[in-house]
Amino acid sequence: MSKVIERDGVQYEVIWEKPKGLKEKQMHYCPGCAHSTLEKLIMEVIGEKGLTENTIGVSPVGCSVFAYDYMDIDMQQAAHGRAAAVATGISRVFPDKLVFTIQGDGDLAAIGTAETIHACNRGENIVIFFVNNAIYGMTGGQMAPTTLEGQITSSSPHGRDVKLAGHPIKISELVAQLPGTCFVTRVAVNTPQNVKKTKAAIEKAFNNALDKKGTSLVELVGNCPSGWKMTPVNSYIWWEKNMIPMYPLGVIKDVDNN
Amino acid sequence: MSKVIERDGVQYEVIWEKPKGLKEKQMHYCPGCAHSTLEKLIMEVIGEKGLTENTIGVSPVGCSVFAYDYMDIDMQQAAHGRAAAVATGISRVFPDKLVFTIQGDGDLAAIGTAETIHACNRGENIVIFFVNNAIYGMTGGQMAPTTLEGQITSSSPHGRDVKLAGHPIKISELVAQLPGTCFVTRVAVNTPQNVKKTKAAIEKAFNNALDKKGTSLVELVGNCPSGWKMTPVNSYIWWEKNMIPMYPLGVIKDVDNN
Amino acid sequence: MGEIHLMKGNEALAEASIRAGLDAYFGYPITPQSEILEYFSRELPKKGIAFVQAESEVASINMVYGAAGCGKRVMTSTSSPGFSLMMEGVSYIACAELPCVLVNVQRGGPGLGTIQPSQGDYFQAVKGGGHGDYHMIVLAPNSVQEMADMPSIGFELAEKYRIPVLILADGALGQMMEKVEFKEYPKKNIEQNWATVGKPEKRDANVITSLFIESEVMEQVNIKLQKKYEQITEEVEDCELYHADDAEVFIVAYGISSRLAKKAVDLSREKGVRAGLIRPKILWPFPTKVIQKYATQAKGFISLEMSAGQMIEDVKLSLDGSVKSKHYGRMGGMIPAPEDILKEIESML
Amino acid sequence: MGEIHLMKGNEALAEASIRAGLDAYFGYPITPQSEILEYFSRELPKKGIAFVQAESEVASINMVYGAAGCGKRVMTSTSSPGFSLMMEGVSYIACAELPCVLVNVQRGGPGLGTIQPSQGDYFQAVKGGGHGDYHMIVLAPNSVQEMADMPSIGFELAEKYRIPVLILADGALGQMMEKVEFKEYPKKNIEQNWATVGKPEKRDANVITSLFIESEVMEQVNIKLQKKYEQITEEVEDCELYHADDAEVFIVAYGISSRLAKKAVDLSREKGVRAGLIRPKILWPFPTKVIQKYATQAKGFISLEMSAGQMIEDVKLSLDGSVKSKHYGRMGGMIPAPEDILKEIESML
Amino acid sequence: MLQEVIFAGFGGQGVLTIAKNVAYSAMLEGKETCWMPTYGPEMRGGTCGCTVSVSDKMISSPILAKYDVGVILNLPSMDKYEPKIKSGGLIIWESTTITDGPKRGDVKSIPIPAYDIAVELGSTLVMGMVLLGAFIQKTESITIDSVLEALRKTLPARRHNLIPLNETALRKGYEYASKI
Amino acid sequence: MLQEVIFAGFGGQGVLTIAKNVAYSAMLEGKETCWMPTYGPEMRGGTCGCTVSVSDKMISSPILAKYDVGVILNLPSMDKYEPKIKSGGLIIWESTTITDGPKRGDVKSIPIPAYDIAVELGSTLVMGMVLLGAFIQKTESITIDSVLEALRKTLPARRHNLIPLNETALRKGYEYASKI
Amino acid sequence: MLKGFIEVDIERCKGCELCIGACPPKIACLSMSKQTNKKGYHFMEQTQNSCIGCGNCALMCPDSVITVYRLKK
Amino acid sequence: MLKGFIEVDIERCKGCELCIGACPPKIACLSMSKQTNKKGYHFMEQTQNSCIGCGNCALMCPDSVITVYRLKK
């Protein structure tokens, strides 16, 4: 199965290489940004499952807007917050295709709240990747609905004041309540183990869509070194220490285990 | 306290009369429509608590759009779905006023989903009256997000097909999950007892707002004789038999009892 | 000649769209167009054609974006306030060059306004209510028959030029019943190799986008769009002329008000006044050349609109000062009376 | 003269709005205007002034509606795609006659486009991107100083006429730093007895609405609005003139491109060509009378816009065929070079 | 020839259907016709009106300020539409339930006890048909035959059994009117 | 006099701040000035540029296609902006980290080992100031004094202790450049 | 002496009949008139004097048509 | 004979250092170069031959910079 090469007369297996499904263009993401890892993993799964011809992706407005520059599949770029609606349009005319979105927390949990909730409620046969980095990365680090209490951002310079701005919103728990969702899970890519789990979640979500089970939402609790104003390594520490306790990892809903 | 009159030399107490807070103009609501009862009760409470000068109401787009023609208080008419945003605008510049909205299920649970969820999440100090009659009354009886499974409406003439249109959405349960809400309850006005409970819920919600506790949402499970294509009396039967089992009455969240 | 039906304009439009090969409809109820949605809700599921009653107009237009990006024949319909909510989406669709047919059954604005017929959304339709330099081809039916004819014409134009086409109707056209006959509509015959349908190994990935972050690139995109718009302006025109040959006063009117204009022309002819009508069946591109042609013989032009005067600007721009012109119209759902139009005609002499 | 600051246009606008008595701001991040929101997020909570980062532009504009309906000085700001999402809300605000100041820091469209500066939203601003017959007063700053001057002017006009006022800026004006001096701005001095503030016993309930279901009533509302617009057209005008007195070729330009126009005028004067500039500081109402005045001495007009040519229509409508005119501009964030403008000037001779 | 008619009554009284029958019949007769309901929330609970224009030429306006004929089924409709009938016009009205007829002297008043007649026929649902019969008798803008043809075309097959009853109602109304 | 300058480097290298110092100083000297950053997501991780124009007259365009002077802090910026310097213009560049200087013959190249100098001074943060010193020496569009004045006005009081270090860096850069 | 009585503003009544079902079964003093009001609705009327002034009918009446009086104790 | 080795596409490396933390502590064969690539990033380089081909670094690398080879059993 796996590729083998020879070096110094000895055979080596290729354990990992850049997925074929990634285009040559280098990602514009900041160093250490989880967006890159997610797209890498999605293309690994699409490649391994041979889904290229069967897949249409939707990129949002947010840092992953350019996903179509990296992922070598047919893609549409959706208006800010409307990726789930665009995916609905695609999925309804191509019920047999695998349709997914990648969306940030501003996109999905602020301006796109209605589209998200209703796509999930209708049980659109799509996969939603929700990159929750608790900030508006693309526009320069403003507060998102998922920004943590007290977190300083460029639009909450005194720290998020929950009395004025509300508490961080937990979208996965909300959509898990809707009968239309078949699989809701929270993952991270902050450790090799979690990367593997994320990949497994992607696989499972794609299988659900191929089996027409309804909406799968995979929340990637992510980081944003630039928006958080940290080095990548420090962002990983903050991620583990602050993000994951607030947004605990694990399966929130899985109709297969009910 | 209560007014007393004399008739045939005997004294009679006035047990109930049209609230002073209702304008003379007759409501345009169809015979037997719960919208009328709700507005009557709201004005009773405002009158009894002497809140007229302290209250600003927001009417939606939906059958209650004309609430300002009946309720003798300062009111704003909000764009379809945006009542919670309009109420936010009012409440933020008048933090000491009582601000409430009346919204239908199309208004609040379809087009206004994002505004509803985020007003609740921010814990805006407002009261939301959510008239859930499982249909778009004003526009001629189309399917709403809350329309019951199999229910025939003018845009689900074959009955709501949950595979294509999703299941009826339970907004109260969703917003109860948000830390910003202090009180979420479901009431009906289909019996005298329930009318009394509804009035009590209105009082409680108004008290919450006066005490600045956050968002209160009172879901009135309502009827729509016209949209349901029934006589008022039959609509009451259907209401009890189909609506209330799907949308069970009672307090869903009350921070005072936690 | 096929069977004649008596139908509402809204229903005729819906039925004709199905016959024209509709692949998907996404919409949200609003008076006075809900019958379109309702008709589709009854017919499309039976036929296995995609139908979604969306959660809002914003969602509808973005569903249209998605399905149109797949190269399908897609439609949404709404009325004025709903169309305003679609402005961002329309601008995206225009830039991403997605063919689709949009329907605005106008009602009186601004704001929540009234649900009665109006023509107050002309500017929004032809100048670009959304941001940026873009155009839609705008079709203006004036009868139930044309409500039925135009979806097919719309899809053809949309696919030919990769452009959104707007059918600009109004509450009267949507609600009234008239006789209507459905035709054999042409099937889609343009290869859409740009559409996202799943990438086969042999071709590059297709991307639907309107994002061009570099100014140099964005300018090229803009130039390309403008070239296309120029081409359409050259190639696309449809006007009905009524007593134009010898007219000295012209009414320019579209949609429902063009019918009143016709009546007013008749009345004036009875009185010996040589009035004529130019009725654009396509509002964008505007029939500037037609107007200019008749300007040479005319004493004056009246733009008859159920608005405060919007198309009058395009009439004036076409005339460029050569002949005098004025607007006449009513607002808020009021219908201009032919007798009043007649007075305006006489005042131009 | 007060202290001079070096500030971004976005920040200057925000600071000046606070000094002009802002009561509430509602907004959503979008490049290139996010600094406005960020500035307010830092300053307003400290001062007890209402600030909400809304969940969307749709929410922002409706929060503005609510707070403006209370008679407060309220603002939102956004950039092109976000402004498209506000079209329904703006139409409501116009019809309900609520004073407020809106800011569109334009970027290149259509669609997601580019975040670089553009002037492609002119039509949307002045013709009505939303449905129905309405107008906003549209202010067009061309420097950081004017970014600071215009909020106060905007509130004054908004309150005087009960109309939304739009400050139409662009990414360059928003992002660049220049020197700026803040003034003493007048306080609100108009009684707003129509506002919803809680109904005292002695007066009738105040109602903010844009719904007038009966056509007869709606038409009266429309007529009232149109009368107001006429009055504003009579009373409101602001133009900067540059070398206009003896010019034979005029550039009409607003906002950032007017600065390039000035440079081009200088260049042409150096070459002995008598060019001049008419710069509308207020785009709606359009300074038709000013243009007409100079038309008598002019050989030609150039409308210089960073768009495919939008304001040119208003220039042409003002000239009504009396003098030739053309559009020149760049798109997608590209900035016209004064040398190229010069060539256009020369071509008009 | 252009005839502009308003049919008006309660929502439930089948006003739109009678009006549609007129339009359909006119279409079958090769005439131009246009049917236009009042629409919107004001229908709710209140009056429901529907305009039908019948002409030899294209109908210019579906929305009218004045009518040649009014067919009026309830009191609120009488109040609303009586002033909108052209001078010299005709008001055909249901006289069992409406107590006060038109007050104007310059229009012809045709009271028809359609409710009573319908009750006699065994179904209040055909009240509208009775009035339609009267309308045909008074205006001659369409014929009973084309209404019957219209019913055959527009009613689903399973409802065709109702046609005879409708025909009787039509003829009763026609007859009653011919005596006025 | 109109001088149009591009400052460009990594996001973290303080390019915007040096540029702002120039603009502020020019303003203090009573000149017209305009500061304009490249903005948007392309900043991310990549190069960050900032244009400053200084003139006696109102600045016509904040966005420029060509520059008189480039102050370049990293290689990608060199690649991007070298072609955009006007013929006869000036490129002042950080020569410790950038290995290849400008290739064009028609611009003047001023390599400054600002990184090394800054390290010598004990803080890489003042690298920009070293380059700014060189810029002042070469262009004379502003003075060191007004930069110091600008720092006093723009730095919060608690940061004023950094001014001497900045001054040293400025003067070091100035000195170094005066020898080229 | 009446235990209670009601007043009905018949012109505002919409004939929904909800009051009728709300009146305690033993009392059942309400019914619909054969006549219609100006709006064309059959309106409610009190047909017996058994009213106890419980207020149920008024609580249920959506249109605030009914005023209820009860004997003062 | 190496248990494993990696190839690093240094021009794509963004110097985030995440690979470094992912390499098992006992192995720790990665570090950052003093040099920068064309983009200006200090890039990762393998500094020892202790690599076991576990793949962790590649799993963590956001930019797919690393190819991992492991001795075939």
Ligand SMILES: Cc1ncc(C[n+]2csc(CCOP(=O)(O)OP(=O)(O)O)c2C)c(N)n1
């Ligand atoms: C209608 C509209 N509003 C606002 C924006 C500006 N905008 C672009 S991306 C974005 C949010 C980015 O945050 P998020 O969705 O969390 O994505 P991230 O970049 O963090 O991955 C915003 C507000 C826009 N492009 N369009």
Ligand SMILES: Cc1ncc(C[n+]2csc(CCOP(=O)(O)OP(=O)(O)O)c2C)c(N)n1
């Ligand atoms: C933007 C917009 N979209 C659609 C409409 C049409 N519309 C008016 S009310 C309504 C929904 C009414 O249903 P609901 O909110 O449930 O209120 P109800 O009448 O049932 O009380 C709709 C879709 C509108 N006025 N504006």
Ligand code: SF4
């Ligand atoms: S800004 Fe944040 S989310 Fe965006 S690419 Fe950079 S690190 Fe990632």
Ligand code: SF4
């Ligand atoms: S349509 Fe339905 S919701 Fe609206 S007033 Fe009538 S019964 Fe009530």
Ligand code: SF4
């Ligand atoms: S008050 Fe009670 S007893 Fe009297 S009529 Fe009403 S419901 Fe019946």
Ligand code: SF4
């Ligand atoms: S409940 Fe009220 S409106 Fe209904 S019938 Fe009784 S009195 Fe009339």
Ligand code: SF4
């Ligand atoms: S493959 Fe494993 S052992 Fe080898 S360098 Fe990578 S993390 Fe270290």
Ligand code: SF4
């Ligand atoms: S994880 Fe990848 S990008 Fe980051 S330093 Fe290592 S090799 Fe470079």
Ligand SMILES: [Mg+2]
């Ligand atoms: Mg984010």
Ligand SMILES: [Mg+2]
């Ligand atoms: Mg409803």
